[in-house]
Amino acid sequence: MSTISNVLAERYASPEMKKIWSSTGRIVLEREFWIAVMEAQRDLGISIPQQAIDAYKRVKDNVDLEAIRKREAITRHDVKSRIETFCELAGHEHIHKGMTSRDLTENVEQLQVARALALVRDRTVAALVLLGNRCAEYRDLVITGRTHNVAAQSTTFGKRLAMFGEEMRHALFALESILENYPVRGLKGAVGTQLDALTLLDGNVDRVQQLEQRIVTHLGFKNSMDCVGQVYPRSYDYEVVNALFLLAAGPSSLARTLRLMAGNETASEGFAKGQVGSSAMPHKMNSRSCERINGFHTILRGYVAMVSGLTGDQWNEGDVSCSVVRRVALPDAFFAIDGLLETLLVVLEQMDAYAAVIKAENEHYLPFLLTTTFMMSAVKNGVGRESAHEVIKEHALATVQDLRTRVIRSNDLAERLEKDVRLKLTHAQVEEILAQGRENTGSAGSQVDTFIASLEPWKKRFPTISNYRPKSIL
Amino acid sequence: MSTISNVLAERYASPEMKKIWSSTGRIVLEREFWIAVMEAQRDLGISIPQQAIDAYKRVKDNVDLEAIRKREAITRHDVKSRIETFCELAGHEHIHKGMTSRDLTENVEQLQVARALALVRDRTVAALVLLGNRCAEYRDLVITGRTHNVAAQSTTFGKRLAMFGEEMRHALFALESILENYPVRGLKGAVGTQLDALTLLDGNVDRVQQLEQRIVTHLGFKNSMDCVGQVYPRSYDYEVVNALFLLAAGPSSLARTLRLMAGNETASEGFAKGQVGSSAMPHKMNSRSCERINGFHTILRGYVAMVSGLTGDQWNEGDVSCSVVRRVALPDAFFAIDGLLETLLVVLEQMDAYAAVIKAENEHYLPFLLTTTFMMSAVKNGVGRESAHEVIKEHALATVQDLRTRVIRSNDLAERLEKDVRLKLTHAQVEEILAQGRENTGSAGSQVDTFIASLEPWKKRFPTISNYRPKSIL
Amino acid sequence: MSTISNVLAERYASPEMKKIWSSTGRIVLEREFWIAVMEAQRDLGISIPQQAIDAYKRVKDNVDLEAIRKREAITRHDVKSRIETFCELAGHEHIHKGMTSRDLTENVEQLQVARALALVRDRTVAALVLLGNRCAEYRDLVITGRTHNVAAQSTTFGKRLAMFGEEMRHALFALESILENYPVRGLKGAVGTQLDALTLLDGNVDRVQQLEQRIVTHLGFKNSMDCVGQVYPRSYDYEVVNALFLLAAGPSSLARTLRLMAGNETASEGFAKGQVGSSAMPHKMNSRSCERINGFHTILRGYVAMVSGLTGDQWNEGDVSCSVVRRVALPDAFFAIDGLLETLLVVLEQMDAYAAVIKAENEHYLPFLLTTTFMMSAVKNGVGRESAHEVIKEHALATVQDLRTRVIRSNDLAERLEKDVRLKLTHAQVEEILAQGRENTGSAGSQVDTFIASLEPWKKRFPTISNYRPKSIL
């Protein structure tokens, strides 16, 4: 029977992310970890022949997944089968001394998580830089700002994009903070008391601490936990998966907004050469990549739900009801965010805005977009704020009605307001409001500048990474 | 780079479930669907040469996933690339006439879902039958019933198991009801109006209905939807995934309770020959399979969360923000429930109860288990219910305290109650309560019988299926 | 300190739903249950003086929540405090004999659930009837069908609405099925074995069954469970909450689509007299009710997540880690669906479609909406399907580009196709496609009729209920 492949990995993830989570790669990481422990133990006085260590080193890349699987079918213990396989290959029995399975797996999995987090961070930086470029490009492209999906006030397309960018940058800080502070479990033994390591090292606390430090350094971490059981608390895993979900929020809102704009033909995610929108309707240019980004966001929410089920459910020093869940949710959440970022990068590169359509929309709504300005002017003329609001609402609703029924073809709200004496608006005032209003987007431009400037430290810190582009996506 | 495999499929699912969802199998299902449509169209008057149909039939099992993938990298449209590949193989362009992509994919996916549901139903029946056998075996094994995890009243182990069985049987009815009523989308065209099928068949409504009926029959469904858009509502998918989750509830409570019993050594999930409990601690016999069942339950909750994000989110006649989510959640939810049921079957076969330990526990708690009986007797003696409750509570708490501090070694609550005149209990009454109480489990036995009898119709309906056993699990 | 009120109940729910879940009403239901049990016990031979029963009956509506609360602060047991309060009021100690707390609370809560489900069913019927009326009204209003949020093919607004109606009707069947089959727990005692009821009735199994039957009848249920523990499995609660969530899916997609249409000004949810859209922008007419419907859908998803955490987590014969969760999630989920349905009814009454705007949109997109028809014609002319697709795509994309850049003002795709010899389209063919295409919506009309007809049985079954209208909403 053919293998069922992981669709998130094989269809959407980048080669770099797949490498971190590959079965073979994982086995090698474990073996390197065992070797590091042996070398540290030897240096701390345990009698382990150099010849044995060398033997293990020689065979460490010799991974036969099928052989391990067959052995596991008997032992029904995954780690035990990997110990035995490695020992048999090397012809020695010196690994895993003073260790329990979790001394191996927890640490190696945290290593995978840390590497994957760093990759996500890098891709996010690349996406932010690309997004910053788009913000600059569209900094002054005036669009009809919408709230509740209907015309509200003018803003710029650059500002609209920067809004999602700021949200994403905020999530990046959160992810970076985890990456900086993430503590590794370390060699804590069967119930977390380091008993076997202490026994092995003749009860010498100092040497146990040295062993622990050697291992933390081997893994490349800064901190290790103090009080754990057999496993580290699964709320640490939750934090990680959750950070990926948070990171997906900004891109997801950006994608959803692009899908809305495509519906009005003011923007699109772009359309590659040779692409087909629909197998039936040749004219279709669908926001498939943006829809996919929204899909990844939904997927990540599912993995958050999975891992959330592991938190607060530890029995005593630990159980492994989490095992199958973590096998699925940890790699798959990373494949999903990786696929999302790859897709986002493509969208940011290929997206387009249609200035002519945008301009027509702005003209259609212009007097509506300025109702607050008309109201402010009336207030300055001495009219009460709430009274002015009521009068303008009356005319605006009538104008909407006439436009929708095609009684009028173009928006004449400004004339109606000018004619209504209750507002005390002069012709000159109205003209000025319209003239200035057309291009007035308040602080939009300077807000965009602030956003772009905020990316500079990231660009400097990761000069090459910020130029990353995915090869292509399906 | 090596392929990342789907861990749920490869590590836990049965070959039958993998077959339903394999990439190659899916392509063949699609091609058979296209051929069925062509044949129906030809019969209804569309000019399609028999030679073309034969050509398609000849190459339908000739699936080259890599070639399809390469083409998709250009079209960025999965169905279009599969159309082109199949046409190229056959040397004709006659498939997919009057169809949109979703006329193909929605129907084929619903076919996969229906087949997978039927498989889950079969495995559930097998598990229920096995569980029924265990209920019979332990029908009269008196155990200390526990609520809030502390001793409450006597029950039997058979009754405890039947409790989870009844929950599971209830969920099976719900699943069966979906399987019976699940409607297929049918050939509804690009926005659900059947426009292109009508055009193709010269606007003849009757012939369109015949075409639809032919296809529904080809797929093996009883019902089709009337008013849909490009896609069918994703709440139908949600119903399916949710039914799987509901089905996992009973087994998950059973597994959790076995884990608790293992902690008191009153029962265990069994331990296979050669199995290893811990790579560090040779004495360990862990409830790994039960923990795994709980893990699958948690995983299914995550897929419910994913698919729930697709409901209520349809834009107009449909969008495909659901696409990537369904690619992941539909097969993976089925792999998870399949893995759960395989594991459950093994647990039900290998589990064990320890009568000697159980008996010791019963003796230790006996007078506590009978406090309601003492109270009822006092009430019959004319004592107020709430007054009797207060007096018995006073003595029971004191007895607990003395047991926990080893002031006493065995439970002497009965003597204390007899001595307290407020309860008006005679020596004979107390003796009788203790004598009868030891084996009195109320209706437990007859409840077990009722449960077992309720499985008979399923056994008759599926005589061979109910004997299914998994080959082995990791 | 003032009371914090339940915002879902007080701001959104109907008086009928609030009544079902009020604290006082719940106490009265419990007391009526105790009285029913006493009367049944008396009839079955237990010595309970009529005078005592009368005393309880006299005070049953005398509910002082604060007094109960004060007593609970001492006992830390909610049911015990309610027993004592009721006994003190009546001056007797005859209730709750042979019962455990859950014999009271599980049954009374299931009674609340059943009544609330029936109310939801009624409101759903009312909403479906109103929706059916709208489908009839807009049966033939041709609109631009959209997939991926961009123009696809023509459909009618009535068909679009019917699509969401069919989804809702499907969910109603599921809810009705629960209502029909929902089993009550019954009087099963402390660990589910009916031990105390048996003791009280001298071990007479028949009389215990009679007692059980009397109670099930008092509650108005058809079925009771056989094998339960102290509690019934929480997956039954999950089924209920989940049915509410499923019911919200159709309305939520309808609401989302109306919000999209409001963005194009083709439809709106209506705007009440005196209503204000924005405190700042007087011209705003927001889809606030539709947004609220989407909000309720999201809320329900949260309650599904809560209750899902109770499934598969039963320890032995039961624990009460579910207690606080059910206190929150059961009533609040019903308040949320009730608020959703009230809001939906208002939207269905007040919504509006703008024929002139719709017509302009149709004209703008017409040739695009007909690309499949052009393709079918080309195929009939002997062109290969995929070749025709390619040619039409080429022209369509160019036309889109020219429209977006205002190189052209109106859609001239038809002329371009006519000119391209590769498609072999004659002028007459093109003219005919355009002429017929303008009003051709395939089976849309008859699909609407089918949907409306499917509501007839519900209207007949609930003639008055289907005319229900909410008084008003905030």
Place this chain on the structure above:
Amino acid sequence: MSTISNVLAERYASPEMKKIWSSTGRIVLEREFWIAVMEAQRDLGISIPQQAIDAYKRVKDNVDLEAIRKREAITRHDVKSRIETFCELAGHEHIHKGMTSRDLTENVEQLQVARALALVRDRTVAALVLLGNRCAEYRDLVITGRTHNVAAQSTTFGKRLAMFGEEMRHALFALESILENYPVRGLKGAVGTQLDALTLLDGNVDRVQQLEQRIVTHLGFKNSMDCVGQVYPRSYDYEVVNALFLLAAGPSSLARTLRLMAGNETASEGFAKGQVGSSAMPHKMNSRSCERINGFHTILRGYVAMVSGLTGDQWNEGDVSCSVVRRVALPDAFFAIDGLLETLLVVLEQMDAYAAVIKAENEHYLPFLLTTTFMMSAVKNGVGRESAHEVIKEHALATVQDLRTRVIRSNDLAERLEKDVRLKLTHAQVEEILAQGRENTGSAGSQVDTFIASLEPWKKRFPTISNYRPKSIL
């Protein structure tokens, strides 16, 4: 009809938390905000008479919720009705100038969130200090450490508690980090461009920044957002609710473990004077508070699911499909964590461990707890690690079997190992292992010390807060 109260607030939350979220308190916060804006505007040159400001100040605490509600029934706009009510009370129309509703509500809600977060932080510190005291008390109480719920190795009860404490402390850091960095939205106007504030202040950017700064200071925040739309991204809300959920993880695992220990009678959550465990069974002492903690954890997971549905779903500059969700989820999530912490504090105060029962358990399992030590000794004697593992497993499984069938009454594994020559264990070695093993818990004690020391900075920073105790809980 009586009001339905919020069960989380009224039954479980502390008065301090209720105060933050009360309806009346919220109205006052809003009015104070409007007054602060008016004063700042006046100082920046807007003509607002001092007399008007004074009039508003005089009536600001005069809150009539029913009057506001009636007005909202007409306007269908909550903020507009509150503006009008406040203006009518004051007899002026000077508030809300240059503001949109969200300039009011977003900021006031963030203020509520920040205050509630600070309260949660305080309570968490109190709980950690109390937990630290318990860790000190039980630092050296040796218990049978369990993994997979079965005996593994010795640890101490203090260490077990510290494990959950460290997890909780980690979550506190995360919560503190949000509290430190949480940015407020500020006065950004209808679509986030500050257009109306600029118009009001004659386009003077400096003065707009001063206005913004005044407001941020009034609210007590350090940071404000730069690029937002009408609303701030809902992922900020998600971060907050999620931090509460993370905080619940450690207490939930602690509670679950206490429930398990209660099942073995090694510990309990305590039992208050007058408390009733069961209305039926007088002897019951249930872990109701611990179960409640687990319930709150499940509830919080539901609110996380709700708020997660708001992330990544922003349309353009914002919509309010989030409105009803936030009204429910934000206060209720805080009530739930508050109730959890109150309950936890009570458990930490009243919990108990039973040394005599614990000791008996330790003796029963002692040789099992030392299997790794026997194995290490065998390895030192020159036996291969995996070979020793196999031999010990063989004897251990046989011993377990004999104990469970009562073939033996006490654990004789040590003698069996000594007799097996394959392990090369001398009598002296075995004796020494048993003698030292009884009290040997590795680094458990020093790990506890490290945990306790880590709380010192918190105690110093919050000297009074760390002594907080809840008055009582239901």
